[in-house]
Amino acid sequence: RWQGDLHEADEHLVALRTRRSVYAALEAWIRARHHYELPEIIALPIAAGLEPYLDWIVDATRS
Template sequence: MSDFRETSASLLVLSNVPDEKVAAEIAHRLVEQRLAACVNILPAVRSVYRWPSAVEEATEVMLLIKTVQSRYADVEHAIKAMHPYDVPEIIALPIAAGLPAYLEWIAKTTRDDDV
C-alpha cells in the first residue's frame, strides 16, 4: 500500500482548451467525478506555439486543476477523452507548500469514498 502522504500529495494540473464551453465541461466532469477538488477557469490566455513546423497563435482558456497524485492518471484520462486537441496540454506541478487546511481539503474532496 502506498504512503498516504505520497498518494495525497497535492498537484496543480494545467491545461489549455479552445473555449469556455469545453473548459466548463471538463471542469464540471472533473469535480463531479471527484478527480479534482477545484478547477479555476481563466479566460483569454494568448498562446504562441510551434505546430507542427509553423509558429501559431491562439486565444485559449486555461484550466487550473487542483487534485492529488493518486488521481492524476484519471484526471489525464478524463481530459484527453473530452479535449478536442490532438495533443492537449496536460502538465502537473507538485504543490510544494500551502495552507494545511486547504491541502487537506483537496485530499479529502478527491477521495473515492464519501468520508
C-alpha cells in the same frame, strides 16, 4: 508552432488540484474530451500550502 506552422487560437488556462493517485484518471478524462491532438497537460508538485486547504483537496478528491 504546431506541426511546422504558426497557429493562433483562443485558449484558456485551467488549473486543477488533485492527488497524485488521481492524476492518471484525470489526465485520461481531459484527453478524451479535449479537441487538441496534444493538449498541454502538466503536473506541478505542491511544495507547501495552507494545511486546511491541502486537507480540503484530499477530502474533495476521495472516491
